[in-house]
Amino acid sequence: MQNRSGKFIALEGIDGSGKSTQVAVLANRLKAAGHKVYPTFEPTNGPIGSIIRQMFSQRIIGDDKTIAALFVADRLDHLQNPINGVLKKLEEGFTVITDRYYFSSYAYHGAHMPLEWVIQSNALSAELLRPDLNIFIDIPPQVGFDRVHANRADIEIYETLDNISKVYTTYQRAFDLLKEEEKIVSIDGNRSQEEVSDELFGIVSALLAE
Ligand code: ADP
Ligand code: TYD
Numbered sequence: 001m002q003n004r005s006g007k008f009i010a011l012e013g014i015d016g017s018g019k020s021t022q023v024a025v026l027a028n029r030l031k032a033a034g035h036k037v038y039p040t041f042e043p044t045n046g047p048i049g050s051i052i053r054q055m056f057s058q059r060i061i062g063d064d065k066t067i068a069a070l071f072v073a074d075r076l077d078h079l080q081n082p083i084n085g086v087l088k089k090l091e092e093g094f095t096v097i098t099d100r101y102y103f104s105s106y107a108y109h110g111a112h113m114p115l116e117w118v119i120q121s122n123a124l125s126a127e128l129l130r131p132d133l134n135i136f137i138d139i140p141p142q143v144g145f146d147r148v149h150a151n152r153a154d155i156e157i158y159e160t161l162d163n164i165s166k167v168y169t170t171y172q173r174a175f176d177l178l179k180e181e182e183k184i185v186s187i188d189g190n191r192s193q194e195e196v197s198d199e200l201f202g203i204v205s206a207l208l209a210e
Pocket of ligand 2: 014015016020041042043071100101102104105106108109
């Protein structure tokens with residue numbers, strides 16, 4: 001891993017777990033507390049992320065393995081992009097908080113292809129940058145499903161309760177498999193947004209004070 005002064009934190013969870021909401025709140029609270037913060041997300045809004053989104057919405061046709069491989073490429077670009085890449089931001093002293101990182105690949109692709117392959121295919125990213133902390137926002141699949149359905153008109157085809165449940169189970173398998181080399185905490189996301197953000201802020205503030 002390269003020299004860096006900022007910390008790298010990945011928020012993980014099934015769809016509807018509250019990651020996007022919490023990344024925004026956490027970034028604002030940390031900024032207000034005087035930290036330099038760079039919030040970001042995957043799939044990125046770069047060219048590879050754009051292809052991925054078009055495959056999800058079936059404007060471009062791509063099979064599951066192609067999508068998994070594009071996520072590998074999107075992640076490497078997310079890290080190494082010379083303009084706004086995560087590695088550059090960390091070197092500049094930003095605390096980088098990402099809405100999803102490689103555990104999302106493990107969970108979403110490992111749900112329907114061998115998990116070992118997905119982990120292997122992301123080995124370069126893991127070598128370049130392991131999160132100082134992976135934070136799993138834990139909600140039951142049914143809650144995620146209900147939140148997504150209550151709040152969105154454009155439900156994507158893979159967002160069935162069965163798929164979300166498989167993703168949830170695969171997250172747990174991946175956390176268990178990698179518990180020696182990864183720092184992982186799980187927090188209860190099935191509470192009010194304020195309760196979740198208070199706990200998150202406490203965890204991340206403690207990490208930044210180390
Ligand atoms: P994700 O990014 O993990 O898919 P979002 O932050 O987009 O999740 O949240 C999904 C939906 O659930 C949004 O409409 C959001 O307002 C709502 N939501 C987020 N956190 C909570 C919470 N703690 N309780 C109830 N609803 C929530
Ligand atoms: P996103 O646009 O962040 O949706 P959401 O706000 O619902 O989390 O991500 C789109 C989908 O991409 C999401 O369902 C999870 C999936 N995904 C993968 O399949 N593999 C990955 O490596 C990542 C990062 C995301």
